[in-house]
Amino acid sequence: MSEDRPLYEVLAEMGKDMPPPDAAEIAERLRNLSDVMALLGCDMEYVGGIGPMGEHGREMMGAAKIAAEWADEIEREAVAVATHKGGRDG
Numbered sequence: 001m002s003e004d005r006p007l008y009e010v011l012a013e014m015g016k017d018m019p020p021p022d023a024a025e026i027a028e029r030l031r032n033l034s035d036v037m038a039l040l041g042c043d044m045e046y047v048g049g050i051g052p053m054g055e056h057g058r059e060m061m062g063a064a065k066i067a068a069e070w071a072d073e074i075e076r077e078a079v080a081v082a083t084h085k086g087g088r089d090g
Contacts, residue, residue: 038064044057
């Protein structure tokens with residue numbers, strides 16, 4: 001089944017509620033992904049050495065850093081939005 005809808009929408013139609021993630025959950029999932037990518041990249045670099053697998057491992061470790069940076073940005077943006085809303089409504 002190929003659909004371009006988020007999983008939580010498909011599950012809701014099936015009677016299984018799953019709320020959409022919030023910014024904190026997305027940031028946490030990105031950090032978890034970053035940790036796995038960094039570890040796998042390190043293993044690939046160790047096993048692959050100067051060959052293609054080693055190069056892909058180094059690239060994966062770089063991508064892991066990017067995922068962690070995205071998590072930081074998402075959290076900063078969520079705090080800024082909450083602060084702005086609090087200042088306006090409070």
